[in-house]
Amino acid sequence: MAIEVRDVNKSFGTTPVLRDVSVDVASGSLTALLGPSGGGKSTLLRVIAGLEHPDTGTVRISGVDATRLSPQRRNVGFVFQHYAAFKHMTVFRNVAFGLEIRKRPKDEIRRRVMELLELVHLERMADRYPSQLSGGQRQRMALARALAVEPEVLLLDEPFGALDAQVRKELRTWLRRLHDEVHVTTVFVTHDQEEAIEVADTVVVLADGAVEQVGSPSDVYDNPANPFVMRFLGPVTEIGGSLVRPHDIEISTEPRPGGDEASVTRVVRLGFEVRVELLVDGREAWAQVTRGTAEQLALAPGATVHVRPTPGARSLALTGA
């Protein structure tokens, strides 16, 4: 294990922010810390980096107990949400910083920095100052700077949080490819479930300072441990007292075993998908079907249909609902 977090508790004042958090991160993996805002993701990441001290519990990095080590000695790469670029230094000097601190020879520093700038596609920006870069370029510079010291683990706090949707998507794919090239154990924080599922090979769901579930992206999506995780990882709707994904709902004109009668209230076309809003037993629900299905069933407001979860689909019974 590259990182082992054991029973970590952390409070700011009297507010508990991390509660008995234990997480293992496998060497070479790309792990997402996913959860709603204020759930303690940044705090956990900062505890791993040594920027925050846990009240109780331990952190081991590459098998070494790092709980009492200062960030200076942990050899982790940390990329801040707002980049924390050294404003008075050029891109080159930013990336060279860690190597200069380690007193590496000048020509080695030059070679390594140029290598990294190439890796993050900033080789032509070496002499610019951070203020002359776009957000995405600054983010990549921060990444190169963290990678320069060959860290044991790379920690990224909402690496794409401050970027617009388009750049975000590009950088996501790029991060995945970069990780496949560099193979450094990486943990990144996100509150975007799509980002976590697309990029990570392990997802840790954190809410209210506690770990809700750990698993592969398809694991947490298809087999959520509880209604919270199910809701957080994708769209859900409620039929027959169970939580179901809207694309796992079967609509038919004929009654079927295990089905409920429903009336269509609205049909919204979203390109290829069609969103069908329903009233089941007086409760609102919705289903997602393809355009073909919608046309074949001639779905229109006022129509009476029968709905049931697709056989084999994952659904969670809601107790007390």
Add this chain to the structure above:
Amino acid sequence: MAESGTIDTSTVDTSTVDTSTGTTAQNGTRGVSRYVLRVIAVGYLFFLLVLPVALIVWRTFGDGLGPFVEALTSSSALHAFQVTLVVALWAVALNTVFGVGAALLLVRHDFPGKRLLGAFVDLPMAVSPVVVGLALILLYGRFSPVGGLLESWGLQIIFSTPGMVLATVFVALPLVVRSVVPVLEELGDEQEQAAHTLGASRFQTFLRITLPGIRSALAYGVVLCLARSLGEYGAVAVVSGRLVDQTQTLTLFVEERFQNFDQPAAFAAATALALLAVVTLLLTRLLRPKD
């Protein structure tokens, strides 16, 4: 709450209507009142600042450059220059170190008594320099326990340079701290944390990240502190004992010459002080943090 909110917006509405209907009439009165204000401001500054300084300069150079140079190169004047410089440089050096340290403490650390420290830093603004001088004499004077002890070790504080440095340090204390604190706050600590994770020690981080970040604010504070130190009179007057050719600074020299009816020397030294002030003022203009 909601009710007062609606009343607020309605009053704003009527006032905007008023201005739009009565623009031309208001422009007229506004122009006149603005003109009057300007005359008052200029006149005020003229009688308070420009006229007195101009008079001093006029009296100084009334008989040409010769008497001016002569008055400033007398041995007493040169000695006063030297004392002023020594005291000011020590005070600036000490206040720079303390100022940066205190600013870092106030912005980057949480500790019990932090608000008290913040208040203490501002104290010299409120306390009269004469009081500072008297307090220093009480503590470090020959007949106090502390002063007596130091004197038995051969260290004289009062009526000598250390006391004058202490007095100047005290009166100029807030200047560096108050210039650096806002910039340090705006800089934030993320860059410093990033430097830590990249392997930099606290000291390396301070030298390579924090110091360059506060550089221009620090320079501004240092120049302000220098100006204040060069011009200090009250506290230094009390602790120095005004010993001619020993503890006499330039400001004390001006006063002493004036009392002894040596007006040319007094005016020459006063002009020299004013010129120093102008130079430091220009420096602060150049160094003032842009944003």
